Amino acid sequence: MPPSEDHRLVDLEARLEREDPRFVRGMSSGRPARPREYRRTGAWWGLALGVALLVSGIAWAQGLLIAGGLVLVGMAAQLADPDPARMTHRGFGRR
Incomplete structure (x- = not known):
């Protein structure tokens, strides 16, 4: 592998370690x-x-409890919902 490609892989690994250390630890432990x-x-x-x-x-x-519950359910449903950009290929998103 040329040195330039090796450098790019090291940069990618360092960025992934910063963004999601739990994922990297899991991959290294198998x-x-x-x-x-x-x-x-x-x-x-x-x-x-x-x-x-x-x-x-x-x-x-x-x-007030009803309103707070509705707001919290709406926020949590938005977080639990998959990314709409990934769902466009299935016909659920905008065209």
Whole structure:
């Protein structure tokens, strides 16, 4: 491999290490972890909390809890939803 190609690979490895160290550690140990863009654990926790707020707001007839639950569910659903740019090839996105 020419030195210029080797230098590009080293730069790529360093950038990946800075962006997602958990993924790089998993690859080096032989037990790969999902890349950061595919981890949605926080979004699911936010969605669960938002639904809990919404249900408790409906049960107690508190408009502020209902509004907060709706906002949190909307934010978490946006985070849990896959990237719309990747879905265009399946016919779901804009043309």
